[in-house]
Amino acid sequence: MSSPLLATNGMCTSYGLSQVLFDMSFDVSEGDTLALLGRNGAGKSTTLKSLMGVLPATRGRTVYNGTDISKWRPERIARAGVGYVPEDRQVFAELTVEENLLMGEKRGADGNQRWTLDRIYDTFPLLVPLKTRVAGLLSGGEQQMLSLARTLMGNPKLLLLDEPSEGLAPLIVQQIGDVLKKLRQDGLTVILAEQNMRFCLDLATSAVVIDHGTAVFQGSIEALRNDEHLIKKYLSV
Ligand SMILES: Nc1ncnc2c1ncn2[C@@H]1O[C@H](COP(=O)(O)OP(=O)(O)OP(=O)(O)O)[C@@H](O)[C@H]1O
Numbered sequence: 045m046s047s048p049l050l051a052t053n054g055m056c057t058s059y060g061l062s063q064v065l066f067d068m069s070f071d072v073s074e075g076d077t078l079a080l081l082g083r084n085g086a087g088k089s090t091t092l093k094s095l096m097g098v099l100p101a102t103r104g105r106t107v108y109n110g111t112d113i114s115k116w117r118p119e120r121i122a123r124a125g126v127g128y129v130p131e132d133r134q135v136f137a138e139l140t141v142e143e144n145l146l147m148g149e150k151r152g153a154d155g156n157q158r159w160t161l162d163r164i165y166d167t168f169p170l171l172v173p174l175k176t177r178v179a180g181l182l183s184g185g186e187q188q189m190l191s192l193a194r195t196l197m198g199n200p201k202l203l204l205l206d207e208p209s210e211g212l213a214p215l216i217v218q219q220i221g222d223v224l225k226k227l228r229q230d231g232l233t234v235i236l237a238e239q240n241m242r243f244c245l246d247l248a249t250s251a252v253v254i255d256h257g258t259a260v261f262q263g264s265i266e267a268l269r270n271d272e273h274l275i276k277k278y279l280s281v
């Protein structure tokens with residue numbers, strides 16, 4: 045078996061004195077779309093922040109692409125090929141859609157440039173008529189698409205995506221799902237934090253269920269789908 049692209053082991057993270065992640069461990073294989081599932085406040089966003097170095101873990105070890113990145117700063121982790129779309133989406137409100145995309149343009153860690161503006165517009169047709177629109181005037185769904193597209197312009201090897209479906213209308217949620225399926229078919233590795241299990245079921249290949257800051261399940265998405273007890277205990281509202 046090949047080693048995972050990313051593996052975290054025993055991760056503990058606190059906000060000040062308040063510890064919210066406890067001995068979090070899971071891994072993701074190259075080409076997988078891993079869903080991080082859990083109820084409101086379970087620790088999904090904090091897990092992504094810790095992997096990205098935005099909120100460094102106080103304990104534990106994260107190995108990415110064969111290297112221990114636990115102590116790295118976010119910029120260094122990004123340069124190594126990890127793209128991160130945080131929950132607040134962070135578009136440059138006063139720049140146009142195309143300017144936002146160009147701000148994100150950089151070669152991948154291996155020097156490749158798989159993503160170009162043409163490929164972005166091909167993957168996100170919704171952005172085409174919005175090229176010259178100022179990003180601050182976009183809807184929430186359009187901003188989510190832009191934020192994802194801008195991150196892809198950085199040619200990541202691993203994409204961390206925080207609740208892309210949150211607060212969006214069903215039609216745009218479906219469009220985002222379609223984009224994520226395309227990315228999976230292209231072989232990109234994705235860690236997707238989501239409260240919405242149904243959104244993940246036909247997107248993700250594997251899943252981690254988080255409860256009270258720790259991973260209580262890791263397995264295939266089929267194993268999760270068939271485990272009514274687990275779903276009821278940790279994921280039903
Ligand atoms: N900035 C912060 N300061 C202190 N505590 C925080 C902060 N952000 C989150 N928390 C706490 O950490 C815990 C985990 O929060 P986190 O945002 O990681 O959960 P989540 O699984 O992403 O939830 P949601 O589905 O609502 O996005 C929660 O108890 C939350 O109240």
Ligand SMILES: [Mg+2]
Pocket residue numbers: 088089090131206207237
């Ligand atoms: Mg969250």
